Amino acid sequence: MRSNYCGKLSESDIDKEVTLCGWANSYRDHGGVIFVDLRDNSGLVQLVCDPADSKDAHKNATIVRDEFVLIAKGKVRARGEGLENPNLDTGKIEVVVSELIIESKSTALPFVINDEKVGEEIRLKYRYLDLRKPASYEIFRLRSKATIAARNILDANGFLEVETPVLTKSTPEGARDYLVPSRVHGGEFYALPQSPQLFKQLLMVAGFDKYFQIAKCFRDEDLRADRQPEFTQIDFEMSFAGQEDVIKVAEDLLEAVFKACGHSIQAPFNRITYKDAMEKYGSDKPDLRYDLAMVDVIDIFERCENEIFSNIAKNKHHNRIKALKVPDGDNIFSKRQMKGFEDYVRKFGASGLGYFQMKEDGLKGPLTKFFSEADLEEIVKRADLKVGDAIFFGAGDKKLVLDYMGRFRIYLAELMDIVPSDVFEFVWVVDFPMFEVEDGRVKALHHPFTMPKDLDCEHIEEIESIAYDIVLNGTELGGGSVRIHRPEIQNEVLRLLGISDEEAQEKFGFLVEALQYGAPPHAGLAFGLDRLIMLLTKSSSIRDVIAFPKTQRAQCMLTKAPSPVDNEQLKELSIRVRDIKKV
């Protein structure tokens, strides 16, 4: 139908006869001449409907309203002297309309397209209108470029794109599954995949060597600004490969994806061990766009005269005393603010938050009296304190202190507005522990198919795994590991996780069995595509980069899913609903 796109017209098209298709972005009826700004996904151009040029076109233009779908035929001409619009890309030209077809009308809109003040709730209900705005299109244009770049580079590196099942087996380790009832097998359920993990490992056993997939994944957990119940991963796996091979592919992929989206990034990225990340930044996904690293001062506090601190300091295995230096903090923050920080960390289980202020004549603060001059000097030295700095202390249980001090670090950085917004700071976090113990229960930190480095450790929590995460600006962008390819190791890990042989057989028997038929060593990684696009487009919410996202209570405002179903449907599925919520 169309000969040209609106936004692509330029002075080189002057005198051309064109046919344009699009939506009426706005109209200005002067009684005589009528201007219509026609919009398609390339941009806007001004149509001029003058009765002197075409009586019919002008007559049709009088009934045009916002968002009518139009097909306009006419001639491109230069705008007259002083009539140019510098705010419009096509502002030097306009199209004199000879024929105007109203293809579709629009009833009054629930909101004005492009009005940035409109709330998200209404925009999601009419998401197809929200998506009409150019900023939305730009996000999905980039998303498309990114996935195509990822596909191309993986293809170029010999990866095979394979689709794995969406109706699969429930493995209630980890996140909750979305369940799908089986009609044929009444009372039994499929699960939607949380990731294609096991199938891609089976593809390695099959000898496919290198696999990838842009895979939909599902997790029935509560939502966040960066978490949706269904999301997309760029998932890949390779045989006869280890951590370094995977990291190389991942870095090449990120470079290609960022390049396709107009950003230049430089691999190889920095690396930090899980242990260092936790000890210095109190997080396994540290935001390294700013420093604010924690300093260990447990040995100094052991010598102090405050029994609470010195007792905490005695148990260096279970406890931590960490100091967080805030450059210029004493000048920036009032005493009241510094006291207020304590309330913040208390929310995360801290029993208090000590602080010193670096004055001209040395450290000051309520705690100084417990320390010798030499130890105060040592604190100044270790944290490299300058006059005007403040330094905060967290003391107590290791896990607790690292957690709240890590959160406090982020809180301070945002409060002080020292987080650069135009930087992409990648870091690999490596050497994750294999297990963590919570309330006496052993859990896999990554997943039970991750290769442990050495299972013969005295403490189960000290067993490391060959697992690695890629972190960008404090967001976990992806994670992967070398997988277990020997059945005896897999069985041992499942045993350490407290999974009985019967249970292991029932849930993962097919995997362990497959490993018995000659499994190659293999490793892989999966990127969270949505988060990647979110960071690339500087969106504040993952919903912005998903065409039809769900609200925080996992509903679709547009379709009203989830919704009740007929009893007939339920009957076929052998399902009876027990408690029906009031509508």
Added chain:
RNA sequence: GCGGCGGUAGUUUAGUUGGUUAGAAUGCUGGCCUGUCACGCCGGAGGUCGCGAGUUCGAGUCUCGUCCGCCGCGCCA
């Protein structure tokens, strides 16, 4: 499950210590207008103040409950 913030014309919002007919902008709509581009001018319609109780002579405003949205905690192998 928990904590915080919010819900008033289609939209974005104002609304004081509880007090007359809930106000504005924008959108919509009728009319006028031949160079606008946030067009302009004149007129009009449009409100279950999320919902339900309660307190009160009187509730958008206070109390309780509830629903919805957002941010966070738990959760997310």
